[in-house]
Amino acid sequence: MVTKILVANRGEIAIRIMRACREMGIPSVAVYSEADKEALFAKYADEAYPIGPPPATASYLNIKKVIEVAKECGADSIHPGYGFLAENPKFAHACEQEGIKFIGPSSRVLELMGDKVAARREMIKEGVPVVPGTDECVAEFWQARDIANQIGYPVIIKPSGGGGGIGMTIVANEGELAKALESTQAIAATTFGLCDVYVEKYLSNPRHIEFQILGDSKGNAIHLGERECSIQRRHQKLIEESPSAAVTREVRAKMGEIAANAARWVGYEGAGTIEFLFSDGRFYFLEVNARVQVEHPVTEMVTGVDIVKEGIRIASGLPLSIKQEEVRMNGCAIECRINAEDPLNDFVPAPGKIKSYHSPGGTGIRVDSGVYASYTISPFYDPMVSKLIAWGRDRNEAITRMRRALYEYIIVGIKNNISFHKAVMENPRFVKGELGTHFIDSETTLIEDMKRIMEREKPLEEKLSHLFEGKKRIAAISGVAAITQMHRHCQAKP
Numbered sequence: 001m002v003t004k005i006l007v008a009n010r011g012e013i014a015i016r017i018m019r020a021c022r023e024m025g026i027p028s029v030a031v032y033s034e035a036d037k038e039a040l041f042a043k044y045a046d047e048a049y050p051i052g053p054p055p056a057t058a059s060y061l062n063i064k065k066v067i068e069v070a071k072e073c074g075a076d077s078i079h080p081g082y083g084f085l086a087e088n089p090k091f092a093h094a095c096e097q098e099g100i101k102f103i104g105p106s107s108r109v110l111e112l113m114g115d116k117v118a119a120r121r122e123m124i125k126e127g128v129p130v131v132p133g134t135d136e137c138v139a140e141f142w143q144a145r146d147i148a149n150q151i152g153y154p155v156i157i158k159p160s161g162g163g164g165g166i167g168m169t170i171v172a173n174e175g176e177l178a179k180a181l182e183s184t185q186a187i188a189a190t191t192f193g194l195c196d197v198y199v200e201k202y203l204s205n206p207r208h209i210e211f212q213i214l215g216d217s218k219g220n221a222i223h224l225g226e227r228e229c230s231i232q233r234r235h236q237k238l239i240e241e242s243p244s245a246a247v248t249r250e251v252r253a254k255m256g257e258i259a260a261n262a263a264r265w266v267g268y269e270g271a272g273t274i275e276f277l278f279s280d281g282r283f284y285f286l287e288v289n290a291r292v293q294v295e296h297p298v299t300e301m302v303t304g305v306d307i308v309k310e311g312i313r314i315a316s317g318l319p320l321s322i323k324q325e326e327v328r329m330n331g332c333a334i335e336c337r338i339n340a341e342d343p344l345n346d347f348v349p350a351p352g353k354i355k356s357y358h359s360p361g362g363t364g365i366r367v368d369s370g371v372y373a374s375y376t377i378s379p380f381y382d383p384m385v386s387k388l389i390a391w392g393r394d395r396n397e398a399i400t401r402m403r404r405a406l407y408e409y410i411i412v413g414i415k416n417n418i419s420f421h422k423a424v425m426e427n428p429r430f431v432k433g434e435l436g437t438h439f440i441d442s443e444t445t446l447i448e449d450m451k452r453i454m455e456r457e458k459p460l461e462e463k464l465s466h467l468f469e470g471k472k473r474i475a476a477i478s479g480v481a482a483i484t485q486m487h488r489h490c491q492a493k494p
């Protein structure tokens, strides 16, 4: 077993990883930037070391510094979490060189999966269904034109070094092609330092469905079912759930087997995700996310498998603790990402000091967070406050429970998206499970619905404001409000 884990990350995911360490009896080490001195994760760790100034490039992305701390404190392994260095093959390679176990796939696999064209080619080779399109990079206009004519418009041009949506351009007809190719190549070059792009048939409103996989060093790989992540805004996921309302038992078995096979074929070690687009009952491989993901808790809630612990076991050379036949999906879990942002002002980040804080609890509720009352959310990093996860025996119970929890949640002092989530949880199409990647843009009433929710909460906020120190009339977002509002707005089944 690894004996000491340095967590090269911050916030809720750092705490999530350290919790697994603690349950496994493994000491954990935090590294923190100057902006994170007062952060919970730095206090939760058994040891904590400063690694530099607030900008991530000077701290959390500083490969040399992170490895130096690991060596000095005697950590034999590093968990990268998500974001920052998580999928950086150079970092994994540096760990391999220094004899530090990188908790995740090898640098070879990270390199292969980071190159989206190579990953696509690898999947085509193995017979995985991919969206019709190129299996090579497209450099010249005529190549793009030929392939577009072959598959038909609309097409989408994607940067090969990218993933996650940045720089992707949708092309409706040949007239738009040259400009789109140029602009995607330019964005690819500046953002990813690689101007390679590729072309796919554009699917108009697909569902985003991804499979959680686990691969060990013995060549075993299993899947833990799917998550549906269609509810996103500008490539930022907002709500995720497991299972997907669109996936039948048969389709799950088929997609899951393909996902686990894909992991086995590339020699994937650790926890990872195989992304698919799902449209008209068909599914297409999209890309591999070679890390533990933000939304992994919904899978943990329905399968009972501790994904982070499995990752640590795998890194220690142990086999998977569970066989595919033993994986059971029980009930339904939904995750709402609670962000410090202003939904009334185009969701701009709204970092600042949390004056009062009360998070929900009770049956079936999980809150993963790295904040506390009086904590200041830094403008230097992602403004996620927490992940609120609700489990129910079926999707309706999970939704009802999520509503109940959202109405219990009190965050005073910073703008946040809790009311927006309340609006989504009441949205008839959401409740019916009619989801697609354009859900938020096409549900044009969501902002008005949210305003109505905020309006009806105003009197309660005022009634509650005396409970919290500091300014009166501060937006004490419902919370105890549950008492009076819940049965109306949680139970309603549109």
Ligand code: MV4
Pocket: 131, 156, 163, 164, 165, 168, 169, 200, 201, 202, 203, 204, 206, 235, 277, 286, 287, 437, 438
């Ligand atoms: C697509 C697609 C439609 N057709 N690929 C966005 C995230 C990244 N992982 C893949 N993405 C997409 N890939 C094909 N062949 C639609 C999306 C997509 C999207 C694309 C451009 C702008 C906004 C989008 C929002 C959701 C999904």
